[in-house]
Amino acid sequence: MCGIVGYVGKSPVVSTVLDSLRRLEYRGYDSAGIAVFNGHGIQVRKRTGKLKELAASLQHQPLEGRLAVGHTRWATHGEPTELNAHPHTDCRGELALVHNGIIENYAQLKASLLARGHRFRSQTDTEVIIHLVEEYAKRLPLPVAFRRTLQDLRGSYAVCLLAASDPKRLYGARCGSPLVVGLGRGETFLASDVPAVLARTRKVLYLNDQEAVEISAEGARVTTLEGKPVARKPSLVAWDVASAQKDGHAHFMLKEIHEQPATIEQTLTGRLGRAQITFDRRTNAFLKELSRAERLILIGCGTAYHAGLVGEYMLEEVAKIPVDVDVASEFRYRGPMLDRNTTVVAITQSGETADTLAGVKLAKEQGAKVLAICNVMGSSIARQADAVLYTHAGPEIAVASTKAYTSQLTALCLLTLSLGKLRGAIPAAAWRRYLAGLQEVPELVRRALRVEPAVKRAAQRYASARDFYYLGRRYNYPSALEGALKLKEICPLIHAEGYAAGEMKHGPISLIRRGWPVVFLATESPVYDKVASNIEEVRARKGECIVIASEGDRNIRRHADALIFVPRTEELFSPIVNAVPLQLFAYHVARANRCDIDQPPNLAKSVTVE
Ligand code: F6R
Numbered sequence: 075m076c077g078i079v080g081y082v083g084k085s086p087v088v089s090t091v092l093d094s095l096r097r098l099e100y101r102g103y104d105s106a107g108i109a110v111f112n113g114h115g116i117q118v119r120k121r122t123g124k125l126k127e128l129a130a131s132l133q134h135q136p137l138e139g140r141l142a143v144g145h146t147r148w149a150t151h152g153e154p155t156e157l158n159a160h161p162h163t164d165c166r167g168e169l170a171l172v173h174n175g176i177i178e179n180y181a182q183l184k185a186s187l188l189a190r191g192h193r194f195r196s197q198t199d200t201e202v203i204i205h206l207v208e209e210y211a212k213r214l215p216l217p218v219a220f221r222r223t224l225q226d227l228r229g230s231y232a233v234c235l236l237a238a239s240d241p242k243r244l245y246g247a248r249c250g251s252p253l254v255v256g257l258g259r260g261e262t263f264l265a266s267d268v269p270a271v272l273a274r275t276r277k278v279l280y281l282n283d284q285e286a287v288e289i290s291a292e293g294a295r296v297t298t299l300e301g302k303p304v305a306r307k308p309s310l311v312a313w314d315v316a317s318a319q320k321d322g323h324a325h326f327m328l329k330e331i332h333e334q335p336a337t338i339e340q341t342l343t344g345r346l347g348r349a350q351i352t353f354d355r356r357t358n359a360f361l362k363e364l365s366r367a368e369r370l371i372l373i374g375c376g377t378a379y380h381a382g383l384v385g386e387y388m389l390e391e392v393a394k395i396p397v398d399v400d401v402a403s404e405f406r407y408r409g410p411m412l413d414r415n416t417t418v419v420a421i422t423q424s425g426e427t428a429d430t431l432a433g434v435k436l437a438k439e440q441g442a443k444v445l446a447i448c449n450v451m452g453s454s455i456a457r458q459a460d461a462v463l464y465t466h467a468g469p470e471i472a473v474a475s476t477k478a479y480t481s482q483l484t485a486l487c488l489l490t491l492s493l494g495k496l497r498g499a500i501p502a503a504a505w506r507r508y509l510a511g512l513q514e515v516p517e518l519v520r521r522a523l524r525v526e527p528a529v530k531r532a533a534q535r536y537a538s539a540r541d542f543y544y545l546g547r548r549y550n551y552p553s554a555l556e557g558a559l560k561l562k563e564i565c566p567l568i569h570a571e572g573y574a575a576g577e578m579k580h581g582p583i584s585l586i587r588r589g590w591p592v593v594f595l596a597t598e599s600p601v602y603d604k605v606a607s608n609i610e611e612v613r614a615r616k617g618e619c620i621v622i623a624s625e626g627d628r629n630i631r632r633h634a635d636a637l638i639f640v641p642r643t644e645e646l647f648s649p650i651v652n653a654v655p656l657q658l659f660a661y662h663v664a665r666a667n668r669c670d671i672d673q674p675p676n677l678a679k680s681v682t683v684e
Contacts, residue, residue: 075678076160076174077101077146078253079270080234080244082291083261088137091144092129094263094270097318099125100326100471101266102678103146104154108132109161109170110139111241116170120159141244143236143264145172148678151180152197161236162201164208165193168238171207173200174266175230175251176683183226203233220245221286221299230428230683234264247286247299251682252426252454255279255287255294257308262289267680268311268450269318269469276311280452309452318469325671327472327564331657335520337467337477338650341484346512351492353463360461361489364445365496367417370395371410371442373402373433374421375681377475377559381421381447381482383552384649388486392508392646393494402429403684405436412440419489420446423470423478424680425453432684434458447485449478463489472672473679474563476657479556480519483650487512490646511644515651518641522654525638529655532620532636533662536591540568543582544656545575546595547605553595553649557656564671565664575608588616593659595652596633598624599645609633622655 077098079091091108106128107120117137121127125146145160152158161170177183180199183206188194192205206226210219216237224231230250237245246253246264256263256271256278263271264287268278279294281287285304288295296304323329345351352358364370370389372382382399389397400410402420406429412418418437422430425448434455437444446459449467456462465481491508494500500508536542542561546554555572562570573582575594586592592612596605609619610633621634624642631637638655664671 075101075148075680075682076266077103077270078172078174078232078234078264078266079144080142080236080246080264080289081261082141082242082244082289083258084291085261087139087142088132091142092125092132093273094265095125095144095146097269097272098146098266099673100473100679101146101148102473102673103148105149105156105159106144106146107159107161108137108142108144109163109236110137110142111236111238112137112139113241116163116167116236116238118161118163118170120156122154122156122159140241141236143170143172143234143244150176150683151199158196158198160200162196162198162204164204166208169204169207170236171200171204172234173203174232174682177202177227177231178229179227203227203231207235216240217245217288218301221247221297221301224249224286224299232266243288243290245286245288246281248281249283250428250431252680253281255281255289257293260291262291262294264289268313269471272311272313272318276314277308278311278452279306279308282457283454313469318471325472327474327476327661327671330470330472330477331654331661332523333468334477334480334654335516335523337481338484338519339516340466340468341481342488342512342516343466345488346509348509351488351495357461357463360445361492362496364417364443365493367395368415370397370417370419371405372397372399372419372421373405373430375402375427375429377479377556378421378423378430378482380552380556380559381479381486383555384483384549385419385486385490387549388490388646389493392500393490393497394499395493395497402427402433406432412437412442414441416442418442418444420444420455420459421482422446422455423449423475423482425450425455426680426682428682428684431455431458447482449481473674473677474560474660476653480650480653483653484515487647508644508646511647515643515647518643518651519654521641522651525640525655526658528638529658530662532638533659534666535636536618536620537663537666539589539591541590542568542570543590543592544570544572545578545592545608547575547601548599549645549649550595550597550599550652551575553652553656554593556653557593557660560657560660561663563677564660564674565667565669566675567667567669568663575605578608578611583611583615586612586615586617590617592617592619593656594619594621596621596623596630597640597648597652598627598642599648606630606633622652
């Protein structure tokens with residue numbers, strides 16, 4: 075969602091902030107703006123649409139200065155207009171602020187500020203923050219006024235403040251929305267996410283909720299909202315700048331799809347041995363305790379939720395642990411029954427998704443233990459969890475999750491196998507077979523990527539269709555849901571739905587007519603024959619079947635209008651391999667439809683509001 079960048083340093087501030095904002099474009103946005111202190115006062119420029127509109131305006135009429143804050147806005151309160159774009163300024167134009175999150179009590183705050191004579195220009199919730207700072211600054215020093223303001227806010231925020239009266243510093247704070255400090259040589263950044271600063275530094279400070287920070291070119295000072303100093307050591311980010319660039323691919327999504335053999339390997343590295351699975355000492359101890367859990371609840375949103383659904387099949391079937399899976403936004407509001415014997419497994423790429431984070435907090439309040447499967451070190455969920463299985467997939471920039479998903483599935487395989495072993499649920503021969511099978515997965519994914527030409531042909535053939543079904547059974551059921559999500563996410567012209575193939579007859583089949591494309595996942599499994607019958611049911615109604623099947627399956631040919639083969643593997647690992655043609659199919663359909671693949675309209679990468 076919204077991207078924040080604040081910069082203090084010697085480099086030209088406008089181009090530096092724009093460059094960092096570009097690296098946050100993946101978060102999704104609909105307008106952008108910048109405020110610059112030019113030595114005399116604050117100048118603001120905002121534009122609707124993409125950053126290139128803002129950049130063009132800045133080229134035409136440049137702004138120059140010593141420090142700046144920039145923002146990409148994903149509209150929540152008020153349409154994506156220039157007036158609603160950030161930064162917002164106070165009545166006198168001496169303070170400028172950018173914000174990510176939602177201020178839930180903004181209406182009350184606005185009413186009281188209006189009564190005190192403040193003039194509002196936008197429809198945003200954000201604008202109350204800057205007027206509140208202005209109000210408190212009438213009687214308090216600026217840093218105190220800033221922190222006092224934050225204490226009045228309910229909801230979530232990451233903010234960055236620029237004040238004409240204090241031209242050497244920027245002020246930031248977070249509560250429920252991410253904000254990191256990038257510590258460079260003679261320059262300091264505030265940013266929503268690490269990729270924004272990677273080109274300049276890998277040294278970062280992660281802020282906790284309810285913490286404020288003052289940054290200057292020399293460094294950063296973290297405090298509580300009451301102003302008490304907080305000692306915080308910088309962390310060194312393992313990612314480098316190349317990992318956040320396209321590397322010659324047309325889109326980040328395509329690059330990330332092709333990275334999967336390597337990213338899966340990274341998830342396995344140091345954990346999967348020839349005869350055993352191990353983690354670091356702390357995680358090993360946690361898993362030992364977890365193996366005695368009576369129940370696991372897997373939570374996540376979107377793609378991460380689909381990974382959870384696959385996890386349910388794995389953990390129940392192989393590790394013999396009862397599992398529930400919940401969409402995090404439902405879990406947090408359904409009054410779940412939790413206790414010490416329940417462990418909640420929060421699955422999340424970003425570690426910042428608001429609903430998943432709320433689910434984690436709820437679980438902890440009720441005495442349950444929390445394990446996070448997460449990609450971003452230092453993220454909110456990683457820090458709240460009792461233990462973390464990092465997926466090590468590197469930065470995922472495209473809005474549509476691909477490599478993070480297959481790394482989540484890989485981490486779930488590791489979790490399933492180690493819990494199954496600890497619980498004595500896996501016979502020795504099966505254990506050896508599973509370990510050998512998992513070792514092979516990166517290579518199988520590499521081979522699955524070779525089907526791209528066939529997938530592309532199928533995608534081009536069906537690109538003009540406007541409705542798709544995706545069907546599968548058992549492990550292929552969540553894969554079907556995920557395949558449909560990928561397509562509808564990046565190709566907003568298309569309606570795509572995933573179903574359990576057995577559910578077809580209970581309603582959706584009524585829609586099938588001549589030419590309606592149905593993607594079937596028909597790889598090797600105990601329910602293969604049943605899936606083959608479902609394919610026939612669609613064909614009998616003149617639907618078009620695009621079938622993903624296991625290499626060497628001769629029988630399937632007569633059932634398929636378009637056929638895509640993937641390498642054979644244990645059914646347990648098949649969702650990882652089968653994800654590849656589904657991702658590529660969505661990608662090529664979207665490309666044929668000229669969609670904005672990396673930044674689909676209305677979507678945000680990191681959903682930090684409810
Ligand atoms: C789909 C997608 C989203 C995310 C969801 C959860 O491609 O990217 O559905 O999976 O917003 O995000 P994380 O995993 O960051 O919690």
